[in-house]
Amino acid sequence: MSAPLTSDAVATAFHNACMAELDALKPGNVHRHADGHGMEVADFERSAAAAAPAIAAAGLSVGQRIEAAVEATRAVVSHNTNLGIILLAAPLAQAALVSAGAGLRQALTLVLTSLTVEDAKAAYRAIRMAEPGGLGTAREHDVTSDPDITLLDAMRAAQSHDRIAWNYAHDFVDIFDLGLKWRAGGTERWGDVPWVTTYVYLGFLAHIPDTLIERKFGTHTASDVLEEARPIEAGLSQTHMPQEMAAPLAAFDASLKERGLNPGTSADLTVATVFAGALIGG
Known part of the structure; x- marks a missing residue:
């Protein structure tokens, strides 16, 4: 595997990715060319700056990264701006702190297969804290209750109606x-x-x-x-x-x-x- 990145480098990469997305004209979404859905670009700028250190902090599990990043975001904005981003970024950050460059994808697979029940509990707490729209309810492993399965298994259970969960279940194939x-x-x-x-x-x-x-x-x-x-x-x-x-x-x-x-x-x-x-x- 390739050499890992530092926490500062991962945090910078995350923040820059969020800024790059805001700079792009993305139909239907908030961007520098037009606000929308009751949100402004400034909401997302504050969210990115707040979440970046938590996403990249040394010594955290994936679930802890998710929960810490959502908590930091909610301290600066009053609505959900980045839950999906955080859910996808946390395993990528974890992998980069082990092996970046050409080894990132292999490291990510190891990260995903190593997810625990504690990761799931932390992620569920983060989702409840973020209060995302359109979440609905699930017959099994609903986020309103504490899970008794790993975060990967929880994502596998949700993959039919959530593409972020689908990517957890399929090694982020949409990304790579x-x-x-x-x-x-x-x-x-x-x-x-x-x-x-x-x-x-x-x-x-x-x-x-x-x-x-x-x-x-x-x-x-x-x-x-x-x-x-x-x-x-x-x-x-x-x-x-x-x-x-x-x-x-x-x-x-x-x-x-x-x-x-x-x-x-x-x-x-x-x-x-x-x-x-x-x-x-x-």
């Missing part, structure tokens, strides 16, 4: 096999610019039904949003001047926000992709 591929392709075409992050986001939005929308509005609405995203994603993927897509992206952004549709899971996967890319790059 999709998100990082889109990121590399966008960077090769346009350079290291915010449009690359927009491209990653649209990749998730156009290829995987957003499970936050699915839980809040149903499978048909999630499928409709996916279909609406596809021609815009295709247009962006084919152009050498991504700024030419600013108008259709802004129109799609306004349309989603008018309908109250926030593809939050796609945004969470985007941050995790940028974070993973930074950890691999050292």
